[in-house]
Amino acid sequence: MAAANLPPAADAAAVPRHVVIVMDGNGRWAQRRGLPRAAGHRAGVAPVRSTVRHCVARGVQVLTIFAFSSENWSRPPQEVGLLMQLLLEALGREVDELGGQGVRMHFIGDRGALPATIVAAMERAEQRTLQNDRLQLVVAIGYGGRWDLACGARQLATEVLAGTLALADIDVERLGGALSLGQLGLPDADLFIRTGGERRLSNFLLWNLAYAELWFTDVAWPDFDEQVFDLALADYAGRQRRIGRTGDQMEAQKVC
Ligand code: IPE
Numbered sequence: 001m002a003a004a005n006l007p008p009a010a011d012a013a014a015v016p017r018h019v020v021i022v023m024d025g026n027g028r029w030a031q032r033r034g035l036p037r038a039a040g041h042r043a044g045v046a047p048v049r050s051t052v053r054h055c056v057a058r059g060v061q062v063l064t065i066f067a068f069s070s071e072n073w074s075r076p077p078q079e080v081g082l083l084m085q086l087l088l089e090a091l092g093r094e095v096d097e098l099g100g101q102g103v104r105m106h107f108i109g110d111r112g113a114l115p116a117t118i119v120a121a122m123e124r125a126e127q128r129t130l131q132n133d134r135l136q137l138v139v140a141i142g143y144g145g146r147w148d149l150a151c152g153a154r155q156l157a158t159e160v161l162a163g164t165l166a167l168a169d170i171d172v173e174r175l176g177g178a179l180s181l182g183q184l185g186l187p188d189a190d191l192f193i194r195t196g197g198e199r200r201l202s203n204f205l206l207w208n209l210a211y212a213e214l215w216f217t218d219v220a221w222p223d224f225d226e227q228v229f230d231l232a233l234a235d236y237a238g239r240q241r242r243i244g245r246t247g248d249q250m251e252a253q254k255v256c
């Protein structure tokens with residue numbers, strides 16, 4: 001797959017280049033209203049649209065959203081079926097609109113476990129938006145961070161066995177490049193947002209979240225809007241990302 005070729009970040013300190021969102025809380029949002037969980041999943045589609053628009057408006061270059069995890073296969077079959085149906089409908093309905101906004105779509109996750117209709121819709125969306133570069137939208141479906149790491153390890157081991165990669169050449173760069181986002185040429189996450197009140201990663205992008213700033217909100221995903229998103233962005237802009245350095249070093253760097 002072609003690398004995304006991102007331009008340099010507009011203002012790296014203020015705007016996260018790559019935002020990752022765990023869109024959680026749909027089921028509880030519905031149950032609080034006396035509605036079936038399905039209603040929460042349906043209500044979760046509109047915030048995806050507004051979030052994409054807001055990323056474009058704010059200059060975020062990459063948005064990765066968690067739509068269905070490798071662990072979500074353990075949900076009741078009716079709920080899994082409904083989520084697959086909603087994904088298929090959304091892909092059929094939204095891709096032209098997203099493409100019109102300059103959004104390029106990518107999908108990460110174990111495609112082998114997905115219904116063929118979804119895989120075909122994903123491939124169509126990737127093809128149709130191939131030329132776009134305003135926002136890279138990565139949708140994680142059937143994705144798990146441990147699965148990603150296992151696939152990357154297997155790929156490098158295969159290259160070593162084939163004699164095309166020296167064991168000594170396996171390093172952080174090489175393994176990162178073999179993982180889902182690395183293969184797409186996309187950078188690690190800057191800002192991780194999770195809605196719905198839980199404070200955990202739930203096996204999302206374990207490698208690429210190594211130095212992400214974490215931001216949690218009790219707001220359920222169906223209620224996530226531009227105002228809540230801006231709170232996360234403002235919080236991010238105030239963080240000092242030291243990546244191992246001291247605060248004094250960071251200050252000295254600013255002056256230079
Ligand atoms: C997130 O909402 C959507 C998916 C995981 C597919 P949930 O369905 O997890 O909603 P809660 O956490 O049960 O409220």
Ligand code: IPE
Binds near residue numbers: 072
């Ligand atoms: C994480 O949410 C996965 C998605 C949002 C797609 P879950 O609701 O499945 O996470 P856990 O099970 O509460 O950790």
Ligand code: MG
Binds near residue numbers: 024025
């Ligand atoms: Mg949940």
